[in-house]
Ligand SMILES: Nc1ncnc2c1ncn2[C@@H]1O[C@H](COP(=O)(O)OP(=O)(O)O)[C@@H](O)[C@H]1O
């Protein structure tokens with residue numbers, strides 16, 4: 001299904017998210033209004049618990065707002081059902097999770113192929129693309145291994161390859177270098193640099209100074225609110 005063209009990839013307006021814990025309502029995001037244009041690289045910073053992961057989850061359609069508006073790639077995510085959101089995520093948004101989230105029972109190659117199979121891409125195309133992506137992340141030789149046989153840095157690179165499988169317009173990464181040593185962190189930073197050079201829209205939650213330097217601008221969250229915007 002073709003998406004509407006727009007120079008804005010993400011637009012939120014007074015976005016709120018609250019969790020109901022028994023009788024208590026915990027407000028996690030409070031009136032978030034921000035925009036990300038096509039081709040921008042935005043870093044989201046802020047202390048642990050400030051709402052970075054929750055915001056990325058809402059932008060990707062994994063999680064829903066309590067109130068307020070969120071439009072991603074021209075689609076109003078607040079009015080869509082779960083089936084639409086699952087397809088939307090698979091085809092248009094690449095998400096790199098902090099804890100990799102690879103499927104432990106699938107091989108490296110099968111993990112990378114997964115989004116393309118969900119989108120019913122022809123088998124030949126899937127095979128070629130998996131090989132290409134594994135080469136990009138330097139893991140062709142690990143194609144038939146399982147995630148548990150890989151180091152954290154290698155698993156994160158597989159997660160990157162999987163996120164890029166369907167060539168999404170928007171890439172979200174949640175503290176992608178947070179759990180890695182310097183060498184692996186730099187590999188991930190280099191991959192993000194390449195995505196930026198290729199004009200992809202990237203939003204990354206991070207504390208990493210190198211990644212923040214790569215960003216066109218930084219949005220800092222503090223207790224669920226935007227504390228500062230650095231253009
Ligand atoms: N499913 C949930 N239920 C209740 N509270 C949650 C849930 N997910 C996150 N929170 C709370 O929301 C706040 C923000 O969390 P999170 O978005 O993970 O922050 P960050 O990624 O910046 O560390 C935290 O106080 C966290 O405890």
Ligand SMILES: [Mg+2]
Nearest residue numbers: 052053054174
């Ligand atoms: Mg987080």
